[in-house]
Amino acid sequence: MSEMKNIKNLKEFSTSADRFEGANLLCPGCAHSIIVREVLNATNDDLVLSASTGCLEVCTAVYPYTSWDASWIHIGFENGSTAVAGAEAMYKALKTKGRLKQPDRNPKFVSFAGDGASYDIGFQWISGCMERGHNIMHVVLDNEVYANTGGQRSSSTPIGSSTTTAPSGRKSYGEKKNKKDMVSIMASHHIPYSAQVAPNKWKDMVKKIQYGFSVDGPVFINAVSPCTTEWKFDPKDTMLLTDLATDSLVFPLYEIIDGHELNITYRPKNVVPVEEYLAAQGRFKHLFKDEYKYLITEWQERVDAKWAMLQRREEARV
């Protein structure tokens, strides 16, 4: 039977049986490892994991080493979700046929992928997995950029961010398109659970991950993952950046149950202006020139509108 882990405090949580080793090659200050540990530490059940090609993958399974003390697979950039879905299909088949080596276990199937591997190149594969109803969880480590290949724009990159393929310059403020709304898109697959999480709000995150593990069917999690290298902030400030992301409501924390029931799960006591979130990152530095300041105003309006929409959706209970 599945065991729901009882977590009392952060100290106990951070020192609980760890299946993702600190011995990895991720940048100092990278939020990926924090998110992965929070997801894995949410359960004592066995895990079958995948990573799509990207920072997490290249930094944690460099032969002859591995940072994973759980079954783990990487195939390619676009197909990590389907890798885990294939494993889940095999689990079902062997369960039916009575051939599981440890038939009493209740494994959890989780795929980790960056925003490039989820919003862009792996979009079709994830959509297929969600539509087919595999009992898997897909977690996006959303740093809003192709970080592993050196900082190119993805369809998760927000307006005004300077990336290597949408650079700011004398005649450009960088990325021109707004971020794709993956949580809504995935919820529209009518999956049991779709949510946005952030590593600073670990209790909220663990609650959502545990709920995700408890449902039967596909789960989509979008985790904000500040990238010290591409967002351009001091590695010691990762949690500060995450706080700014959640408290400015640029990354609102909410969940969508069964494709329609929306709940806001975190309401900042003091909402921080979007300007403060932007000012803390080198990738938005150019927006503070006089000619681009209107973009900061538009950012704030966009965030306010989204927050209002989320609140109306929550109130409507539809």
Next chain:
Amino acid sequence: MAFDKMELRDIEVWDGNFAAAQALRQCQIDVVAAYPITPSTPIVEGYAKFLADGYVEGEFVMVESEHAAMSGCIGASAAGGRVATATSSQGYALMVETLYQASGMRLPIILNVVNRALASPLNVNGDHSDMYLGRDSGWIQLNAYCPQDAYDLNFIAFKVAENHEVRLPCMVHQDGFMTSHTAQGVKTLTDDAAYGFVGDFKAMNDMLDFEHPVTHGVQTEEDWHFEHKARQHSDLMTKVMPKIQDAFDAFEKLSGRKYNIVEKYDIDDADVCVVCMGTSVETAREVATEMRAKGIKAGVVGLRVIRPFPFFEIQEALKGVKAIATLDRSSPNGAPGMLFNEVAGCLFNLDKRPLLSGKIYGLGGRDLTKKHLVDLYTELQANVDAGKVTTQLQQFIGVRGPKLSFL
């Protein structure tokens, strides 16, 4: 076991697709992840229907592309069970990235490839363009000439691929429509005999063994990548062929049907010979016999195993022949042709080299007629008589318009 067995007649009338589907049923595949494409679709449709009717137990995952089909197969195989799928042409092309990943991860997946042309122009009919596209993908590749072969070679494929000394994926190729949709008599095995031949799946490094977590699909750079690729190649060059031979021997004992790594026909005293694959082998054999009645000592060499390439077996088969033509059913697009090149490599260091020319034929399902082969054998005899290749080295057979010759 909660599935029903199927009573088969000793000889059933099956096309190549249904023969392959029946073989998959008898092997009791645990997971099939598949996507439809002409002309291979009936294989996975057959499996789905067997599942729906309770003749197999397992999971059928109907994914959203061929890339996802092989991706799902890789995940399922790494989890630890018997896995197979089927594809053709554009689907195979879309799958190519994952073909390399499957073999590099040493996963014994079986892929039935119903050979079909590659666009553009779009074409649903049979040629070997898809087969050639994946020839360096690290898979074992077997070649069927008819529905009987398509049935039998699936058992061979599982037997070899799943051997723990091999652990490589395996393709079974059959010609689109000419084999896949042509019904012929197929001698069957009973369900028990067939399953007994392939045996229970024995997992290794399985992700679902939670007491022994494994990491699949690692990163290697200049420090280890070459060693991994070299070992895979080394295993293909040294370990696989003996296992295939063992499987052929065991299968002959079981069924009375004998397969060979290279299928030689009237080759021992042949002066002239064609080297080919797929349904053309059967046509060439018929014509070779007719040529002998006319006094031309004709033979045929068919590749049964495409990868690993049977270098020494082909060298041995061809060393006494005076003039040889290779038949490549894929546009080489600016080169002599895969079979021409490979066979030339086999022959180059012989003391007495046969005359070698290459033919390109049958693209997009264009028929190779007996007349084409009569002309070809006649031409090869002319080469023997002249002591040299009397034509240009590369010629197109059966294409309309002015005769195309190169090199």
